[in-house]
Amino acid sequence: MSQSSPPDATSPAPAPPDVTTLSRRSVVAAGTGNALEFYDFAIFASLTPVISQLFFPAGDALVAILSTLALFAVGFVMRPVGAILFGRLADRRGRRLPLAVAVLIMGVTTVLIGVMPTYDRAGVLAPLLLCVARLLQGLSVGGEFGTSASFLVEHAPRRRRGLYGSYAFFSSTAGSVLGAFVVLLLTLSLSVDALNSWGWRVPFLLGFPLLAIGLYLRYRIAESPEFEKVEAENARARSPLRTLFREHWRAFLTVLGICLGFNIAAATLQAFVLTYIRSVLGMSAVPALTTVVLSTTVGVVMVLLFGHLSDRYGRRPVLVLACVLSVVLPYPCLLIIGLGGFGSVLLGQLILWVPVAAFGGAIPALFAALFPTQVRVSGFGIAYGFGSALFAGTTPFVATLLIELSGERIAPAWYMSAAGLVTLVVVLASTSVRRAST
Structure with a gap:
């Protein structure tokens, strides 16, 4: 009776996927989830005139729009909470689990908005x-961006972290x-x-296929190699939040200033x-x-x-360029739009997209570099979450209010320019940005 040879004596074991394959797979998985997260925010913003009529009592059109924009801002209020919860989970348990949970929450709530009753059927309910759906979506996005951007940077080759990190904003904008x-x-x-x-319900219901694809892809991704190294060395932070604010508060404030x-x-x-184009310009x-579609695609x-x-x-040079352009471009651009x-x-x-794209291309890799692996997702995510809640979530409301109070259609330009000037000072003054910029 002949004795069979061990399997590895006759044929080599299948080779594991190489680093490039794993990196590309990670980019696709993280990007799909990001796209779903911001797909909903885009359709909500695009349908603001419709939603304001359907979910709020008839009356003053401006009040209805402001109410809807305030509800849009509510989604941002939960971002810091989501960043805290998901950041701790990501820094303690790894990046994969929070990425899957975030896309699940966003996908389910997006579909639920598509089947909700309107004011004429359910009244104040x-x-x-x-509002509850927007809070849950804010929780999801708060955990999503910092985790996915950190995950992408940690999978990137050393000299391509800017490009890989930019996929976080690329994919979110693609979803928009x-x-x-x-x-x-x-x-x-x-x-x-x-x-x-x-018809307004259809875009929300179409979020279901994106949910299924996003869950499938994120279920199959490999863990971040940098987190695996920290885990193998048993160097995870016991309390990422405490470590963050005790040892890395300067980096936290720097991220807020750039945000x-x-x-x-x-x-x-x-x-x-x-x-603005529809309600102000008519x-x-x-x-x-x-x-909007053409300019955002570019x-x-x-x-x-x-x-x-x-x-x-x-x-740093790209950020300086972004800040300078965000100071000088809003006024002439709103005049052109007007x-x-x-x-x-x-x-x-199109012109206004230049500084926004410059910011989006540089900040994911920079923010990730400002924090060590042990607290990276918490630091990145919480600071970005607070920045989004304080600044992004309130921008449509503030811009609309400025126009109403001043009577000037270009009033939002001054708001953008002032913010860009403050961020320019932060970028130029920060030594941590200088160290982390390469």
């Missing part, structure tokens, strides 16, 4: 249910493009009555400009949505370009 595009198609395909009665200029500029373009829905490509440039020239024609509205948005 309708806006309350919408997808959301705006879906709303545009529905606006073109349906009558106003159909859109207001049932001021970035979040206000990004939120103006991604959450406010469509309402442009009809189809051309207004078309300008902007999302610029994000990757600036991510690459930050690898080549350093994060001309009201399709070409001028598109051109103004």
